[in-house]
Amino acid sequence: MTRIPLLGLASILSLTITGCAATTPAVDAPAAAPFAFDGARLSDHIRILGSDEFEGRAPNTPGETKTVAYLSDQFAKAGLQPGGAIVDGQRTWTQPVPLLKSEFAVTPVIGVTLGGKPVVLTQGEDIAVRAPTNGDQGINLTGVPVVFVGYGVKAPERGWDDYKGVDVRGKVIVMLVNDPDFEGGEGQFGGKAMTYYGRWTYKYEEGARQGAAGVLVVHETAPASYGWATVKNSNTNTMFDIVRKDPKAEHPPLEGWIQRDLAVRMVADSGLDFASLKAAARKKDFRPVELKARLDVHGDARTEVITSQNVVGILPGGTHPDETVIYSAHWDHLGIGLPDANGDKIYNGAIDNGTGLAHLIEQARSFAVGPRPERSMVFMAVTAEEKGLLGSEYYAANPLYPAGKTVGMLNTDVMSVVGAARDYSIRGSAKLGLLDDLIEEATKLGRTYTPDAHPETGGFYRSDHFTFAKAGIPAISLTPGQNLFNGGVARSEEFSKTYTSKYYHQPDDEWSPDWDYSGMIADATLLHALGLRLANSREWPNWSQDSEFRAARDRTAADRR
Known part of the structure; x- marks a missing residue:
């Protein structure tokens, strides 16, 4: 433009x-610099x-x-030579990368039931739902229970388990971004420095291992390190993943983020306080809390395997x-x-x-x-x-x-x-x-x-x-x-x-x-x-x-x- x-x-x-x-x-x-960059x-x-x-x-x-x-x-x-894949005995400039491509055919219809009343959620404003990359041709969840699982971390080497054996199969789990140490600056996860357990990629992966129907990460600017605009722009467009033998082992049906205000409202309508629940999640003895909320997400997706390219040159x-x-x-x-x-x-x-x-x-x-x-x-x-x-x-x-x-x-x-x-x-x-x-x-x-x-x-x-x-x-x-x-x-x-x-x-x-x-x-x-x-x-x-x-x-x- x-x-x-x-x-x-x-x-x-x-x-x-x-x-x-x-x-x-x-x-x-x-003076000893071998090359003068321009x-x-x-x-x-x-x-x-x-x-x-x-x-x-x-x-x-x-x-x-x-x-x-x-x-x-x-x-x-x-002055480079082609350094990519070999085709007919010759190196080319690229390495083909097969990717699963997924995008919503139309904007998904999303809602949550709070206090027995349906509330319409707007894609990109209240919630950012990613097009599915688990192999499904869409997302169809109706009246699915919602469970708050703290930071969603299962780290046996640190003696930490936010799930405590609670069965979340078929449920949507809501979790905080970053590590349990972020707020206090010390603890089992090395203080302020984020571990891989704090990344949204890990949280989706663990949700899939737990059999959850969906994973929603609560957005807060400080622990995420970026604002909601970044979340919206990065998650509401076309999604890709490498082609996997078992994509459902890596991705639950629903992956996305929700605004903090929505999380606060869901917790409040369950008779709880978000700040108190968040503080509890920083402790090793935290246990999952089922919220009095039910989630609906419906959206058809167009999926296909495409080929993108890494570009490679060699000297x-x-x-x-x-x-x-x-x-x-x-x-x-x-x-x-x-x-x-x-x-x-x-x-x-x-x-x-x-x-x-x-x-x-x-x-x-x-x-x-x-x-x-x-x-x-x-x-x-x-x-x-x-x-x-x-x-x-x-x-x-x-x-x-x-x-x-x-x-x-x-x-x-x-x-x-x-x-x-x-x-x-x-x-x-x-x-x-x-x-x-x-x-x-x-x-x-x-x-x-x-x-x-x-x-x-x-x-x-x-x-x-x-x-x-x-x-x-x-x-x-x-x-x-x-x-x-x-x-x-x-x-x-x-x-x-x-x-x-x-x-x-x-x-x-x-x-x-x-x-x-x-x-x-x-x-x-x-x-x-x-x-x-x-x-x-x-x-x-x-x-x-x-x-x-x-x-x-x-x-x-x-x-x-």
Whole structure:
């Protein structure tokens, strides 16, 4: 859609921080930097990929076709060779990814009975119901009992069970987002840092294991780390999943979110207090509570198996071509969805993740123009990250290059457009040798590592490095630093809040001519140094001894001898 340009995010923030200029001063790359990244090139890629012409880059749309063609062309121009699937004895630019696609034929009809009276619920406003991905051709629930199950966690290794043997088969279970530790900051789940038990993906999976007819997550902005607009825009459009042998084992018939106000009302109409019930859920002795509510959801769905694409280029190594270092970024966004207040329906995804794609293309160029690395460098743009890390999950289960000989994976998902920072970070707090290497290379560049400032958001589980980690491959997602040269931590935090509330998974995530690329350039330079180190060494990074990913890595140890 053609729109009157908004102020760029950098400009908006410059107005909110007294004394800050619209852009940050450029930071010169150290003299030893092997490649000078070009801000104009980065900007052009983001502008093109984030334009309305690409229609929000949703899988299985004309936007995907244009995106795959653009990335393949840019990889070739950067100097890469095709690195995807082999067809007729030749590598292609893509890896086909079969996905189950599901979308409602018409808006579902949803209601809840409270105090014996029916209440109509509006899709996208009171509730966000996802099109089914359990293999059903729709959702048909009538008068189904509703049970509140706290945080919906079953973690025997932590001595925690929110279900306590209560039979929830055939019922809709309502649960809180995040972990039981979130409110108090301490407990069985490591304090503020979200574990996988806090992610909505886990909660749906556990609901399916319990035989529930549905799982509804109660939205609250702080523990979710994003507002209702993000929930609505991410869950009321077309859904995808990888093709599974038994999808019902992973997905209950109904998956969705509800507004906090609706949860409060359901609890109150059951003669209970939401705050008290929420406090009780933080304790190990919590037991499920059946509410005096009955849910109705009816909606036919169109489902089919489609094929999306991961885009893959390779620079073969000169000495050890069978060993690979992977750079990755997801190419997809939300496509065309519900209109915002301005009538805009295109979710452009310029920052998320046009920035990561721009970096990926230019990082490929940086290696192709330099001396040939000893190990092979793989550059991968994966599909369907926004639908649950599906493209990377498919790759991890069907690797084009053996996991055992993959040195590491360096992921970029949302990069800085507000200037350079003195520090840098990664998503989550995982312990692995790859982080030690990153810190060492950053020190040479005069930069300081800062641990994830908001581990409660569960960032580690929200990007494609996570699926590689589960396969044992050392993997990190670099995130921009907090201590900006212009405005410090205060300006960085203000930007993050503005981005999350007004732009994240919303149509206004559009390219701006006001952006400052010095931060992207500094981060790209750091990631180049790390990749070069890995490519020209005999190092095989691993996870810490106490990491949940160590065992998977160690199972492939023989491949590296």
